Amino acid sequence: MDDARIRTPRLAGRAAVTAGALAALGARAVARKLAHRSASAEGTAADLHRLGPAYVKVAQLLATRRDQLPESWCERLAVLEDRVPAPSAASIAEVLRRSYGARTPFARLDLEPLAAGSIATVHRATLPDGRAVAVKVRRDDVRRTLALDLALLGALARTAQRVPGLRRIPVSEMVGQVGAVVGRQADFAAERANLAKLRQNFAPDNGVRVPATLDALCTPDVIVMDLMTGLRPLRRADIPDGDRRDLVRQVLTATYQMLFLDGFVHCDLHHGNIYAGPDGTLVILDGGFMIELPDQVRRLFADFFVNLALGRGERCAEIVLASARRTDGCDRDGFTRRLAELVRETSGARAAQFSLVAFAGRLFDLQRRHHVFAAPEFVFPLLALLVIEGMVRDLDPDVDFQALAMPILDRAATGRLHARG
Template sequence: MRGPHNLLRLIRTGATFERTGAMGAVLDAMEAPPRLRVAARILGWPFRWLGYKGDPALPPITRAITALGPAYIKFGQILSTRADVVGVQMADQLRMLQDRLPPFPTEQAKEIIQTDLRQPVDLLFSEFSEPVAAASIAQVHRARVRETGREVAVKVLRPGIAGAFRRDIDAFHFAAGIIEFLSPGSRRLRPRDVVAHFEATVTAEQDMRLEAANASEFAENTKDDPGFAVPRPHWDLSSRRVLTSDWAEGLPMGDRAALLAAGHDVSRIATRVIQLFLQHALRDGFFHADMHHGNLKVAANGDVLAYDFGIMGEIDEYTRRIYAEILYGFIQRDYRRVARVHFEAGYVPRDRDEAQFARALRAVGEPIFGANASRISMANLLAYLFEVTERFGMQTQTQLILLQRTMVVVEGVARSVDPQLNIWDAAKPVVSDYIKSNIGPSALAGDMARVAQTVGRYGPLLPRMVEQALWERAHPEDARRIQPVVIRRGAPVWLAVALALGAGAAIGMVLV
């Protein structure tokens, strides 16, 4: 229920940061001005006693976030990839949120497996380890299938996780409503839609059967991608709360020192991570939307291994083309083109000045080109991007939230592996290939073929549609008394005729 009781939850959030000592660290990372620091302390200190104590053994920020619950942990996982935004020290503290949270007892995990799979764990697996990784949603055990001897990872959903997420998201909805009420200008960012999108995402993540389906489809899409591997799910050993998949052996993507010690080319790996993400997003429209360090490994042969497919992103073909055009325009430093695409897609209101928007985009892109990657302040860049979106009245595009968020996370992961990585250089070959094959005459021919196929499926209905429309025009009184079968009442004759002629033209063009 999104009632005022959530106000206590929000107050408790600030109080927890104050009580655990995380408030000062957050303000330091934000480089907050003195007035904001004073205001935060004045508002937070009186309610300090309401905050959760957390685990004193953890660093302050991690202590506060883990005490607050899984939804906050998810947000912390995103920030953990952005050392260039929150600082190296905070990023290191937050990284443990990816897979090193306190686990729940192994016996409890075995009970869940036995209940869902209807067999004791000892009959299913000849070996079953203590938790090897624990995150916000579930924890993982290393096991060996008794029947086949195959080594697998068994992921078990945390008990009570659904209720915990519901409480957090309920408070987020309440906060989004308050923000929109108190700050009408924030409505262009659509905070309530963003929270609703987040809610749908994490709800789906709590069903391991959907994750198994995601892994299966993703593996099918990427089976021919060189230097990339996806563990396959074991359907007979999976359920709503349990997912069993192949074991992925490799070094953690976040351990740069270990990668260097093993002789891996970190520059190649970082570039490959960026390119794989773009290939999956642009080519397939189906991509891993939770690509933080904890979900990536590097195999002994240098392959990138991805796992944990609870959150996947999906974008339609039109949006993929828009996204590719924007990226390509930045790569080519053609800011007029980038601006024009934004206006054509409706991302920027028509009453704004396209030339001014292009100059604002130039101020975003130019500092990146030719600059040493380690000298680029992503925090300043993101802050300026926010100013640009506000100045030009751009609304949040909910269909792009996962794509944009994952792009930020993936770049953060890649730059942690290779601090000198330039994202535009890495992206150029993938985006250029996509533009060549999907925008132009060949793409138009493919579009027309799909139009013909779609219209062709309705071909048998077209004569009836024309006949129905003509009869309604000739007998309007009778038409008002009965329910038409194919076309709703009052449809003009020209619509049915146009459909018929359009179908013939489309099919003819394809045949020619």
């Protein structure tokens, strides 16, 4: 559903519902404060779920940042990665009935979800031949709700664009681009294509597994895929000390392959979407939030990353300036000098000493102060790294993720040389 089809009364109604949910959330927080009680994880998840799927996605990102938020809040928000309050069994059954009619293809399907996300629930089922499968059922009316929420955020961004201090920043364009990708998470045909492409990209690598979909059984509201069993969450409490180091390197290597080689990037690898398999592999279960990077963006991001790792701050500044949407009024010399200082401070730092959030914040502040406005497309590779950084820091704070990127970056550079030849 695009903005042109969203009628003003619907948008106003959704805004009223959102405002009511925010007011109720605030009232409950005040009541708990007066009663000297804290919110439970399930209570926090329920409050955010009432706001809608777009807000849940933001909370899922925040849940990975144990270095930035209190542990108690991360635990509460982490519930939203795979334990969002599920719809009723009747609602799930109705979606299945609309998809298959009276002739269900399953010999048995458990309406109690294995996992519940903001877009869909996942269920264990058995086919008539005895094969166990996972069945992903889209929440009823989630596409409409998500479209309305994104339209509201777009309207807020356009309003913010009129604020004098924000007029030079493409806030509306950035929200629009991110919103388009978030909105596609409710498009199951697109997700099936994403999973197939992801399987193809990782096919030569036995270290990453992606479930195959059973396309003959899929519908616009349902995805049927391989059931992956024996999975362990990539959390410190669930992974033995001896396995953490290798698994972190596998996560980083897979992410770098997507960023620097394939240009097909999963931007949502939180704990609910990526697991350790029983055979030591990584298992990626979801293909909703993926982006195809333009070749120029992929190349420039790779060049920035390699020069960051090598401490070449002046070259990093050249790349940022070359990729910027606007540089009118820019103090190029001042920006280059300050960014070079920042790169020298962070080059070669291990995860325990390096925070991507802090680095990105300082980089954006330099851009703002020196009138360098980055292209919105660069938010996606940054988002992919932001999501996994919290996981990396939790499992192995000493990993040198800049050094681990170098072999992938070398392959990317070699590929470009071969292409030119």
